[in-house]
Amino acid sequence: MHYKIDLQKILFLDIETVPQFPDYRNLPDNLKKHWDKKSSYIASNNETPEQSYRRAGIYSEFGKIIVISFGYIRKSENGNVLIIKSLSNDDEFTLLTQFNLLLDKYFHSDDNYLCAHNGKEFDFPYIARRSIINNIHLAKILNTQGLKPWENRHLDTLEMWKFGDYKHYTSLDLLTEILGIDSPKDDIDGSMVYDVYWKDKDLKRIEEYCRKDVVALTQVFLRLSGQSTIDEEHIIMK
Numbered sequence: 001m002h003y004k005i006d007l008q009k010i011l012f013l014d015i016e017t018v019p020q021f022p023d024y025r026n027l028p029d030n031l032k033k034h035w036d037k038k039s040s041y042i043a044s045n046n047e048t049p050e051q052s053y054r055r056a057g058i059y060s061e062f063g064k065i066i067v068i069s070f071g072y073i074r075k076s077e078n079g080n081v082l083i084i085k086s087l088s089n090d091d092e093f094t095l096l097t098q099f100n101l102l103l104d105k106y107f108h109s110d111d112n113y114l115c116a117h118n119g120k121e122f123d124f125p126y127i128a129r130r131s132i133i134n135n136i137h138l139a140k141i142l143n144t145q146g147l148k149p150w151e152n153r154h155l156d157t158l159e160m161w162k163f164g165d166y167k168h169y170t171s172l173d174l175l176t177e178i179l180g181i182d183s184p185k186d187d188i189d190g191s192m193v194y195d196v197y198w199k200d201k202d203l204k205r206i207e208e209y210c211r212k213d214v215v216a217l218t219q220v221f222l223r224l225s226g227q228s229t230i231d232e233e234h235i236i237m238k
């Protein structure tokens with residue numbers, strides 16, 4: 001199926017999320033009781049709710065999106081070109097408003113697709129839920145409510161790799177290694193985003209990390225769909 005899709009109709013994306021507040025102490029009382037309950041299910045090694053709050057960004061009810069990086073492919077005389085862009089903002093309302101408007105303007109047709117790694121489990125529902133929480137109009141391509149499975153225009157490289165094995169999880173980083181893809185390396189990984197954002201206040205550093213994940217995502221998609229990856233000189237960061 002995937003190789004029949006026009007590559008120029010796909011938007012490849014990745015998001016970075018953090019807890020809504022710097023630490024547990026800043027969490028409003030009405031949310032603390034809910035996090036305490038959530039923490040009781042996810043805590044490891046006898047963690048307290050205060051300690052497990054570092055991972056609150058994983059959950060759309062307690063986290064917020066700070067970066068959305070995305071890429072799209074365009075044809076040139078020398079082959080395919082991958083163009084990478086980002087939206088980043090401490091103000092999630094502004095960020096999600098911009099992104100939903102972008103989707104409705106450029107990726108609203110029934111032959112457009114979104115692609116992310118583990119996107120169906122994380123990125124796509126997270127963006128949709130946070131948009132609703134912020135009372136923002138949800139772009140057509142993100143709204144899957146009431147759709148039949150074959151009407152869903154979300155692609156997922158993790159799902160492609162699973163080949164029907166619903167239990168299997170493989171990280172994007174591992175896929176680039178085993179598929180022999182030259183993935184751009186960075187000085188941080190996902191486990192460090194909390195500290196880089198709340199302690200170092202370095203949103204740009206997180207944005208660069210997120211952009212490189214979109215490059216890796218796109219290359220993995222191309223390999224899994226039996227197509228040529230894009231040479232580094234044809235990757236444009238805007």
